[in-house]
Amino acid sequence: MRKKIVAGNWKMNNDIAETEMFLVDLKKQVFPENIVIMIAPPFTSLNHAFNSLREHPVTVAGQNMHQSNEGAFTGEISAKMLKSIGANTVILGHSERRAYFMEDNATLAEKVNTALENEMTIIFCIGEELEDRKNGKHFELIKTQLTEGIFHVSDESWQNIIIAYEPVWAIGTGETASPEQAQEMHKFIRKTIAENYSKEIADKVSILYGGSVKPDNAAEIFEQTDVDGGLIGGASLKVESFMKIINAFKK
Numbered sequence: 001m002r003k004k005i006v007a008g009n010w011k012m013n014n015d016i017a018e019t020e021m022f023l024v025d026l027k028k029q030v031f032p033e034n035i036v037i038m039i040a041p042p043f044t045s046l047n048h049a050f051n052s053l054r055e056h057p058v059t060v061a062g063q064n065m066h067q068s069n070e071g072a073f074t075g076e077i078s079a080k081m082l083k084s085i086g087a088n089t090v091i092l093g094h095s096e097r098r099a100y101f102m103e104d105n106a107t108l109a110e111k112v113n114t115a116l117e118n119e120m121t122i123i124f125c126i127g128e129e130l131e132d133r134k135n136g137k138h139f140e141l142i143k144t145q146l147t148e149g150i151f152h153v154s155d156e157s158w159q160n161i162i163i164a165y166e167p168v169w170a171i172g173t174g175e176t177a178s179p180e181q182a183q184e185m186h187k188f189i190r191k192t193i194a195e196n197y198s199k200e201i202a203d204k205v206s207i208l209y210g211g212s213v214k215p216d217n218a219a220e221i222f223e224q225t226d227v228d229g230g231l232i233g234g235a236s237l238k239v240e241s242f243m244k245i246i247n248a249f250k251k
């Protein structure tokens with residue numbers, strides 16, 4: 001059985017007061033037992049969120065980290081720092097990091113290594129631009145992101161890897177991939193992992209969908225065979241919509 005996961009990526013939202021308001025509300029909720037729930041607040045709220053959620057079944061994740069363990073990298077955060085405040089999970093390769101902060105596959109491969117060396121769980125994001133899809137290059141592009149970013153890891157490392165498929169054209173646009181488009185790509189990702197590793201490994205990897213998931217479209221996306229959950233942006237910022245999305249997961 002694959003883990004079912006719903007993760008909220010807060011991006012650059014919520015200062016400490018807003019975080020506290022969210023947490024007060026979140027802690028009143030009853031969570032379905034079969035779903036792993038995660039939130040990825042900005043660095044400034046991580047420690048507070050971790051401490052506040054100690055008694056609650058919610059994992060706190062970082063949104064990014066540097067590929068070096070330490071050093072003169074002004075403004076950056078290391079794996080060790082994340083772990084020291086309770087974040088054992090990190091999102092890597094988000095399309096916003098790739099687009100605005102020039103993170104390429106080679107840099108991401110280094111980040112993957114550093115996260116694994118530090119025994120962290122990785123949510124590795126991949127996704128094509130609209131242009132790639134229009135040109136029929138989306139499968140190829142996804143394969144390249146996997147090959148260059150993460151296919152160097154050992155078989156055992158897959159225990160600590162979650163893939164998030166986030167088509168760039170669906171992020172923050174209100175335009176979500178259709179359930180069929182999501183399923184088609186998730187199936188392709190799983191097949192590609194099976195070809196490079198084994199069916200056994202591929203069958204165990206949770207593959208999340210991200211891109212304009214909302215309370216009213218979550219159920220039909222989560223219903224797809226190869227969709228094991230969601231990475232939610234905008235709709236994860238309010239407890240009410242986040243919970244509706246979590247509760248839409250019936251599988």
Ligand SMILES: O=C(CO)COP(=O)(O)O
Nearest residue numbers: 009171172211212233234
């Ligand atoms: O990028 C995303 C999650 O990482 C998706 O963002 P939205 O849900 O706001 O489209």
